[in-house]
Amino acid sequence: MNKPYIIEFPAIGSSEIGYISVAENSDLLPFEVKRVFWTYGTPESIVRGRHAHYQTQQVILAVNGRILVTTEQADGPVEVFVLERPNLGLYVPPNVWHTMQYSNAAVQMVLASTSYSEEDYIRDHSEFRSVWK
Template identity: 65%
Template structure:
């Protein structure tokens, strides 16, 4: 089984100035992404009372970016480590490795951009928390 780092924040370049605006990029040798992007999707207009995510991936690595608004992400690893991240700068992303249970809560104006290492596959998801915990026991 491949080993992955724990979730961590990625700082993207912030190019520009207040009077003209900013652009952040990730390309070629300067790319801070730990994988080649195979899928991009975004979520928006999520009510603040809703918790999304509630799953882990078997193979997919992701970088979550708050393109607008604020997103609070909670991750849980196989060893029980829980981390909480607050994303609110569009030049910052959160790396989420495979086998990390994660949930997200959004400000109403939040737009979440997700860069994923794999195309969508329903078989890549663990959506039941108890099944996820049971999977951990098997690997311990």
């Protein structure tokens, strides 16, 4: 699928004992995970992201708190996704501009399909629009 969408990971357990959710290289993930990273301690007033990728696919999760993810597809559609349950992830395919805003104490974890490469990033929005139009 070439547009962002929510993935619901199983929440195994109960409110009495707690939950575990698992992200394996399985049918839920549309790619093999090559890199995992997380962000935390981001002030609520800061907007992160502000880029797209040429090749990298990602799943963004709010393992704590709430994250508002705004996506923009190359052909124009803009969507806002609210991540506030740790078993929900947002699939972000290549060629999708995305930004994130965090609630206080939010922790974001990202599963990525590639190792880090600065060359894979498009950090200028006007360049993004011109490359993918």
